[in-house]
Amino acid sequence: MTDFTPWTLLTDAGLIGLLLVIGTVLRARVGFLQRLMIPASFIAGILGLVFGPSLLGWLPFSDQLGTYSSVLIVVVFACLAMSDDFNILKVKGPVVGFSAYSVLMYAIQVALGMAVVLVCVGPLLGVGDEFGVLIFAGWAGGFGSAAAVGQVFSDAGQPEMQSLAFMSATVGLLAGIVGGLAQAKFGAARGHAKEFSGMHRIPKSMRTGVLDHDDEPEAVGHHKFSGASIESLGFQVSVIVAVSAAGYGVSELLGGWFPDIAFPVFSIAFVVGLVARGLFRATRTTRYIDRRSLNSISGTATDILIVCGIASIKLDMVSENWVAMVVLFIIALVICLFLGLIVAPRTLQDGWFEKQIFTWGWATGGVNTAIALLRVIDPKLRSGTMEDFALAYIPVVPVEVTAVTFVPSMVLAGAAWAVVGIWGAVSVAAVVVLLVVVRGARSAGRTPTAAS
Template sequence: MDYSPWSLLVDAGLVGLLLLVGTALRATVRPLQTLLVPASVIAGVLGLVLGPEGLGLLPFSEQLDTYSSVLIVVVFACLSLTDDVDLRRLGRSVAGFASYGVLFYAAQVAIGVVLGLLVLGPLFGTHDGFGLLLFAGWAGGFGSAAAMGAVFGEGGWEQAQSLAFTSATVGLLVGIVGGIIQAKIGAKRGYAKEFEGLDALPEHLRTGVLRPEGERPAIGTHTFSGGAIESLGFQAAIVLVISAAAYGVNTLLGEAIPAVSFPLFSIAFMVGLVVRGLLSATRTRRLVDSESLKSISGSATDVLVVCGIASIVPSFVADYWLPLLILFVVGLALCLLLGLGVAPRMLGDAWFEKQIFTWGWATGSVSTGLALLRIIDPRLRSRTLEDFAIAYLPLLPVEVTAVTFTPVLALAGAGWAIAGIWGGIAALALVVPPLVLRRRTRPRAEDRTSEPTG
């Protein structure tokens, strides 16, 4: 059947139905609440089972796997307009937290690539970029899995998208189950002094439903009168313009430099920064509502997850089940080493709360990390979230750079360059906190000269 706008409508309706069912299941099924499984993941698994790659009961079009590549462009377009990267806000008090996050990201890239080049490639004939699936699915999450899978797919590795989404799904489960186990162990050893068990989680975190009116924050703020244009429509228009402009730029680059494939989502991010600069220069940036854009980005991510999981090709996963298993086992060992061996030495006060939160978002998502944090610190006395808001600033360029350039380098056969660069970043992340702490504790020259001499 030829693809048409009506095909898009049917696909959208089916994705919407799956999301509604997933939301209802999360709100009512206790095991899903215990595992904190997002509704989008539930919907994606249902789509995989019932869709063309499963029982064939849902009549999705053949473009289902393409939607993730389109939606990640929307996500990065929103990101360029909403996230401020100002490293001057990074204070000494959160330097260890920031360095630990960078270490988590860089180590997954470096260890995964080295494992792929030294073991998985020679034994199983895997692609040079196979080891990047660890970062793409775990620290990167579903968004990075879609982005990197699309780049690899355009480069000729058609299985990459399915494998990346499989990695993201496994990473999410590792984050949830591993985090809950660590929380219980940490409580027994006295690391988590505020631990009250899963039952202490607020109802809205377990069910996903905000019931009392007082707990329902606004999705966004109106910046226009409805008589002129609907405010949400204006925000969506900016995102669509950036996304379409990025596609146009990418097409021109492809014609000018056909030998090089440029990641479309990265171009969208750059175009978004240009638009952001124009808005600031013309003093019209006040018309852009960040909260509305975050809602658009979050919605795009939910649909992306559903389409990504539902389009996984089981035969691809079956062909690579053993190298995937090895990669995931090594990834789990790495995360445990960092969480239980390195974190106490890097994170200082409230190290366990900070590392359990990092465990959640570096294997699944920020929402997973938040849920785990609420298990061991229900009243949020550790101030982990406040520190994370600043500590994430240096992580953003690290993540965007990894997602943008590592698959391109892997396709160019520069796997060892990736391992060297990101191994160096990981080593630097280990070195920075001791230097900062040493600088904090070193007495100033004027203090030494003012001391009595005897």
Template sequence: MLSNWELFTDFGIAGGLLLTGKWLRANVVIFQRLYLPAALIAGILALVLGPSGVDLLPWSASFAANASVLTVALFGVLGLATDFPSRHVLMRRAGTLWAFNQIATVSQWAFAAMAGLGLMFWVWPDLPPGFGLVLSAGFMGGHGTGVVVGESLQAQGWADALTLALTTATVGIFASILGGMALLHLGLKKGWLKDFSRFETMSTVQRRGLVPREQQDSVGRNSVSTISVDTLAMHGALMVLVTVLGHHSAVFLSKFHGMLQVPAFVTAFAIGLAVRALLKRTKGSDYFDDRLFQHGTGAATDFLIVFGIGAIKVTILLNYALPLVAIILLGLAFNLFLVLVVAPRIFGDNWFEKAVFSWGWLTGTVGMGIALLRIIDPKMRARVLDDYAIAYVPGSITDMLIISLVPVLMMQGMADLAIGAMWAYVAVIAGIWYVVWGRHGLSHKAIV
């Protein structure tokens, strides 16, 4: 049985690795040139020094399960920090980005599912029918979605799924950085981009990621008097409560039918949204700071990446080496099609900034998209990130439905239903885009 100190030790080790990763990111130039996040460096250290490497880290026997808990926490806190935009704001401000997000998201899942089945039928018949999903789960969802889908596929009888999904998530971060830089140079050559912040012209702050004392700002506001309770303790209490309620709600709902498995991240997100709505209605939101919640999601993500990469089992990767390389290459090619062919037709003029940002989140995470966006648009004149924030919230419902249902359908012999439904949804969104925005004259000068 896991003791309290074993759990605390796991997080202490992960914290030490994160600090080491940050030190390396701030002082090793090659890591700066590659724009590697400290959490990714820490995760690689966890893999090399952990049980799949030289086995020097005193992890607990169940340290890999921490990634699952952090995933639930991530989505729960995301609900606490999320407002649904009005239909008017969505349509006028971020409509085309919403349409592209939906088309790109769902088509990547559908393509990956089809590609996995193709590899199973024509090349490697021993692959499970849900093999392709480890690509879209890791690429677009990052390590958080990789954990969710990997565990869902495991529950359907494929024991190796989690390691493969975490691997594609790790590869995706590298692909987002290296592919993003290649896209920037292509944009310069083609004239889609006039200039971008090259590494040589970046400030020391941008390179090292360390903000000087005189430029630092507050991470949040003190909303309560410490004579009653500490502000961070109050926010932390709510974040932990939502996470725990999300887990137990999922367990309770899953008991109603043997075939029903409600993912805890979905219930945690829903509870987070409900608590936020209640706080707004009762004016309790005056005493909770969204910036602290956003830091909560960031902290959960960083620790999640460390535990996720550290939990990768290299021996399993060797068994799937060739099909894994094949599905990754197919996924990269499809994402290039999305950002170089589909994106300019949907976005019209000034499409390239949104396309490069989209490459980041389609292959890695939103954080990687932001990193690329800061290189191409350091002053954020294009307001891409603002529009994405508006477009993401309604789109997240689609993400959750896919993550919850598609792995089960694929592994239960209903691949045709899952894939057909996803492509039908893509067609509907494409039709909505054309009726609402496309026929009103997006410029064709942007077409590649």
């Protein structure tokens, strides 16, 4: 093993950049990838897996490839804390049902995934309780949560869980894209998708991933400073890097005080980000922060994270547990299909198909997948799903953050059944809210339209 130097980092970054460029070009040129709308970062990750150390060994990645994912998820959570609002009081009206459905989609993956491992998969196949986190960590959470959860288990002496979590996210993303496109065709045939008449109507820019000259480009960010002082993007990056480093510093400090407890850096960075945000607000300098720029930084970190995550999968660890993972993936698929095709049409009222396919996207791969699928069936975003989800997702945030932060630690502490109880109770609460909303809609004469 060679020493890790700044030049090693540059080499790794160059290889990752090259893979992303190749992935982007392939998406823009290869019809098969366009029809499936495979993200460029996913293509790059698969290329890194095939040509990297796990298989052919042609790409000279360092042994720190998997560690980059742990660092990048800290950046993502720092951006999240600095850019999103979490006022749960904003959720009201018809959005409540959509919100409850979204909470149910996430919480049931946590509770049922753990319960199945404890009751069935674990005793029959001899896997540990930690396998119960793979569904929500890879599917509902996507690559970000996979990196976060994998980091906790790696720090606890179970590095194989990171590869398994990334494999779960990889399968989840594929299931989300393929399943979402299949549902789009189903919805068009049944008349559920009001704005979608077939795959041939998908805009070229969505298929290739390259904006046409006629498309009005969306701003990546806004300048907040004069270049005579500091480059605006440089300031936004500086804030996020400082928050991320502070999160790492606090975790190291806490680790020294409480050596028997593992403190996830990403969750501490999230808290530090909230504190930093409060300081900006208290000093009346929040105008210095540009949310669009932070979202771009977060998106870039996520793209690189996906490449590193897939490329760093250790296939030998996956092959040793493939039966258990296949069982879990089937269960995850059944959960998402049942909620999307049975529950959604009976509870989400107007625009149920657009709402459920958006939820399907983030429940299998992430918000980027959700937006891509929504734009397939609702190209001009006339359904209002994006606006509704912006509010509906607010109650999901604490459910997601607490699951990613505490479930791995609870499992490591032997409290796996507590995970089932807590997130099972959240699932039941979400069902109760859905039933109340449906009853209220019927009383008001807005009976939800069931699937025909």
